[in-house]
Amino acid sequence: xxxxxxxxxxxxLSPGERATLSCRxxxxxxxxxxxWYQQKPGQAPSLLIYGASSRATGIPDRFSGSxxxxxxxxxxxxxxxxxxxxxxxxxxxxxxxxxxxxxxxEIK
Amino acid sequence: xxxxxxxxxxxxQPGRSLSLSCAVSGFRFDDYxxxxxxxxxxxxxxxxxxxxxxxxxxxxxxxVKGRFTISRDNAKNALYLHMxxxxxxxxxxxxxxxxxxxYDSDGYFDxxxxxxxxTVSS
Numbered sequence: 448x449x450x451x452x453x454x455x456x457x458x459x460l461s462p463g464e465r466a467t468l469s470c471r472x473x474x475x476x477x478x479x480x481x482x483w484y485q486q487k488p489g490q491a492p493s494l495l496i497y498g499a500s501s502r503a504t505g506i507p508d509r510f511s512g513s514x515x516x517x518x519x520x521x522x523x524x525x526x527x528x529x530x531x532x533x534x535x536x537x538x539x540x541x542x543x544x545x546x547x548x549x550x551x552x553e554i555k
Numbered sequence: 556x557x558x559x560x561x562x563x564x565x566x567x568q569p570g571r572s573l574s575l576s577c578a579v580s581g582f583r584f585d586d587y588x589x590x591x592x593x594x595x596x597x598x599x600x601x602x603x604x605x606x607x608x609x610x611x612x613x614x615x616x617x618x619v620k621g622r623f624t625i626s627r628d629n630a631k632n633a634l635y636l637h638m639x640x641x642x643x644x645x646x647x648x649x650x651x652x653x654x655x656x657x658y659d660s661d662g663y664f665d666x667x668x669x670x671x672x673x674t675v676s677s
Contacts, residue, residue: 540659543616
């Protein structure tokens, strides 16, 4: 199975700063079928990005995804207070679907 | 309103069984593949099982294969997960999850329930 490794484990930033989260796959992700999810405390994950770079419906344009093959990035251009959460990447190109272990974005 | 509502979680002893349900509303349930994903306390996400829209194809993660059974009733707009021989490592919040669509490019999850907590402990 494809192992996804996210880094850093925790990212401490201030509102207004730019966040860059990494997701590295143990082998190439088929057709760049890579999604990002946001999970706030006590809530279910919600879809942010699919196909490595397409924003889901209603997601602000300060969120962007990039990358291909084995290296993917989620960027948040100007952090808003509501963006501090845990972010997971997931590949859906191969079975079984696998998730990264998550990056916690916390307020500095 | 489009929603997935899980139920059936609780405290169960190791080796016992438990069944989870997911009630679906707000979309045409029988058009979509459905999944279960779990999250152990303070941990990441683990895919558990999947079932196609018509129930003809089913898959399980290695950690639950042979112990868990996924099923669905399209007439009742419901998804199920029957769990046998439960272990302490099955303790988790279990999410009912909808796949975006049938094409490979739509294999991501666009709708999640709030989850139901399963605790396996003596």
